[in-house]
Structures are given as structure tokens and as C-alpha cells.
Amino acid sequence: MNQDHRDARGPHPMSSTVSPPWSPALALSGASYSAAELSPEGDQVFLLEQRELPGVERYVTLGTAAEVAEGIRAMVVRGAPAIGIAAAYGMALAARAAQTEDAEGYLAAMRQAGAILDAARPTAVNLSWAVRRALALAASHAHQGGAERAEAMAALGRAIHRDDVEACRAMGRLGAAHMPDEGAVLTHCNAGALATGGYGTALGVIRAAIEAGKRIRVLADETRPYLQGARLTAWELQKDGVNVEVLADSMAGWLMQRGEIKAVVVGADRIARNGDVANKIGTYAVACLAKHHGIPFYVAAPWSTVDLATPDGSAIPIEERSSEEVAVIGGKRMMPEGVRARHPAFDVTPAALVTAIFTERGAAAPGEIARLAG
Numbered sequence: 001m002n003q004d005h006r007d008a009r010g011p012h013p014m015s016s017t018v019s020p021p022w023s024p025a026l027a028l029s030g031a032s033y034s035a036a037e038l039s040p041e042g043d044q045v046f047l048l049e050q051r052e053l054p055g056v057e058r059y060v061t062l063g064t065a066a067e068v069a070e071g072i073r074a075m076v077v078r079g080a081p082a083i084g085i086a087a088a089y090g091m092a093l094a095a096r097a098a099q100t101e102d103a104e105g106y107l108a109a110m111r112q113a114g115a116i117l118d119a120a121r122p123t124a125v126n127l128s129w130a131v132r133r134a135l136a137l138a139a140s141h142a143h144q145g146g147a148e149r150a151e152a153m154a155a156l157g158r159a160i161h162r163d164d165v166e167a168c169r170a171m172g173r174l175g176a177a178h179m180p181d182e183g184a185v186l187t188h189c190n191a192g193a194l195a196t197g198g199y200g201t202a203l204g205v206i207r208a209a210i211e212a213g214k215r216i217r218v219l220a221d222e223t224r225p226y227l228q229g230a231r232l233t234a235w236e237l238q239k240d241g242v243n244v245e246v247l248a249d250s251m252a253g254w255l256m257q258r259g260e261i262k263a264v265v266v267g268a269d270r271i272a273r274n275g276d277v278a279n280k281i282g283t284y285a286v287a288c289l290a291k292h293h294g295i296p297f298y299v300a301a302p303w304s305t306v307d308l309a310t311p312d313g314s315a316i317p318i319e320e321r322s323s324e325e326v327a328v329i330g331g332k333r334m335m336p337e338g339v340r341a342r343h344p345a346f347d348v349t350p351a352a353l354v355t356a357i358f359t360e361r362g363a364a365a366p367g368e369i370a371r372l373a374g
């Protein structure tokens with residue numbers, strides 16, 4: 001993984017650490033940063049290095065599908081839609097690298113790239129969804145010329161990116177109507193522009209509600225151990241000028257009991273056919289607390305996160321990450337040597353605890369999500 005921006009062509013528009021990318025999707029999102037971008041030539045992928053936020057805003061430059069897969073595995077880029085977009089861009093790099101291959105060689109190369117990308121993380125269905133779309137395109141145009149194939153694969157990645165931003169804006173508008181006119185809304189993890197093509201899912205709902213004039217403020221769970229809430233959600237909302245406060249992961253219940261929290265809205269990594277929702281670890285606990293206190297609990301996700309082939313939450317693979325990611329914070333070990341930490345990276349919230357799911361296709365009670373399949 002190339003840790004800086006210089007390459008054989010000299011300085012790139014991305015050569016400064018904070019210059020925003022230039023994709024049409026970025027313009028649609030309205031942000032000055034982007035989780036994943038493909039160069040205009042389609043030969044480089046740029047990932048915002050989210051492990052260094054909020055202190056450093058830096059893009060890493062990647063040249064191969066394998067490097068993109070490593071960026072997804074290591075959580076340089078994270079968030080279900082964002083890793084789907086990154087994977088699609090990784091497949092575009094693979095198509096470009098296989099330009100001189102005949103149809104059989106091209107398909108073999110694309111299948112190999114798809115397998116490497118698909119294996120990077122197991123829970124977010126967007127990753128395998130994007131790889132499947134790229135492989136379907138590869139099968140349809142394998143007999144075309146190499147440059148034509150590469151351009152078509154890059155166009156698919158850009159379309160997936162743009163469609164995701166449009167989906168976030170649509171679900172944001174729809175979910176905003178369900179937000180309180182004023183008061184605190186709790187969110188868990190980061191389901192913002194950094195987790196998507198831009199604008200965000202849960203944060204898209206919050207952004208749209210504020211844009212519609214609702215006077216809401218945000219309580220963001222820090223979301224140990226990667227601290228997506230403290231590091232990423234707080235960073236995004238501060239940039240937007242939104243009133244945000246960070247909670248330690250143990251605080252939500254007390255604030256709910258005191259009547260301070262009016263609603264909860266979170267993202268998702270995979271929604272099963274029965275409406276069970278896989279999301280960042282800790283989401284289930286928040287949902288139980290919200291149910292106990294009669295607080296609406298909403299999920300916002302693009303249709304690419306809905307997996308009708310998975311019947312219920314028990315069939316969703318839950319990623320186990322390293323003990324070290326729990327034990328070490330900012331380079332400092334918080335536990336005795338030799339003591340291991342559990343690290344399920346996601347949990348499953350049963351449909352019964354979900355008030356409604358917002359997608360770009362509409363809102364549905366969790367048990368009715370399949371109705372939006374059309």
C-alpha cells in the first residue's frame with residue numbers, strides 16, 4: 001500500500017494531505033472529503049485513512065485490488081456502503097491490470113480479485129454485493145477489448161458510488177420526517193459520509209432533519225474499540241456545525257432514563273429478510289435500552305445492505321477481530337499482558353426491537369422489509 005501520493009506521473013491532485021477528491025459523487029454529497037475515490041484514469045484508488053482521523057486527514061494511494069482488500073481488512077476504509085464502493089473500485093483496478101488478457105484470462109483475473117476483496121470482511125453484505133455486480137459485468141463483456149472492459153468496470157464503480165450518495169439523500173429525507181422537532185438523537189458508531197459514498201445513512205437522516213429545520217442535537221456513542229463515534233461521527237458533525245456530544249458506551253441508559261434522548265438512529269451492515277439487523281457491536285444493547293424506555297429505534301440503510309437471501313439474524317456472519325484492537329488504545333496497552341479480550345465486531349438486533357427501517361426505496365417495519373424488493 002503506497003503510503004503517499006506521489007507516483008510516476010508526479011504530484012497528483014491528491015498529493016496534498018487535505019485536498020478533496022474530484023468525483024461527481026463527491027459533488028453530490030456536498031462534503032469536502034470522501035471515503036474512497038477512483039482516479040480519473042481508473043488506475044489508482046484513494047482511501048481516506050480513517051484510522052488517523054480526527055487528527056490527520058490523509059489519503060492513501062492504492063494500485064491493485066489486493067491493496068484495496070488490505071485497506072478494507074485493516075479498516076483504512078470502513079462502513080458497509082463505503083467498503084462496497086472501495087471493492088468496486090478495486091475490481092476496476094483489476095480490470096485495468098488485465099487489459100492484455102484474453103476473455104478466459106480476464107475472467108480468471110477478475111474472479112481472483114473478487115475472491116480477495118470478498119474475503120476482506122464478512123459481515124457487511126455490500127462488499128459481496130459489489131463484487132457480484134462487478135463479476136456479472138466481467139462475464140458480460142469478457143470478449144470485448146481490454147481498454148473497453150477497464151473503462152466499463154470503472155464506470156460501474158463510479159455508478160455504485162453515485163447511486164449510494166443518492167440513496168443516502170433519499171433515505172435521509174424519508175427518515176427526517178420521523179425525527180423529533182427538537183432534542184437529542186442518539187447514534188451508535190459512524191454511519192456518516194465516512195461510511196458511505198457520502199452524506200451518510202444514519203447521519204444522512206440527521207443531516208436531512210436539520211436541513212428541514214428540526215432543532216436536533218446529536219449524542220454519539222464513542223463506540224469502542226475502534227471509536228467510530230468519538231473519532232469519526234464527532235469529526236463529521238463538527239465540520240457540519242452540528243451540536244454533537246460524545247458518550248462513553250455505558251452512558252446511554254442513564255440519559256434515556258432521564259428522558260434526554262428522543263430517538264435513536266443507526267446504520268446497518270446487513271439486514272436479513274425477517275428484519276433482523278447486524279450492526280456495530282453495542283447496537284443491540286442500545287436497542288434493548290430504547291425498547292425499555294419506549295424510545296423509537298430507527299435503522300437507515302441503502303437497499304444494497306438488505307440481504308433477502310439471509311433468512312434471519314442467526315445466519316449473518318459476525319466478524320471477530322483481534323484482541324489487540326481492544327487491548328490497545330492509541331498505542332497504550334490497557335490490559336495486563338497475557339489477558340485476552342473478546343472482539344466480536346458486530347451484533348444482531350432482533351426485528352422486534354426496531355421501530356422502522358429507512359431505505360431509498362421507502363420506510364418499512366422490519367418484518368415488512370422484503371415488501372420493498374419491488
Ligand SMILES: CSC[C@H]1O[C@H](OP(=O)(O)O)[C@H](O)[C@@H]1O
Nearest residue numbers: 078079080189191195267279280
Ligand atoms: C453506513 S454503514 C456503517 C456501519 O459500518 C460500521 O462498521 P465498521 O466501522 O466496522 O465498518 C458500523 O457497523 C456502522 O453502523
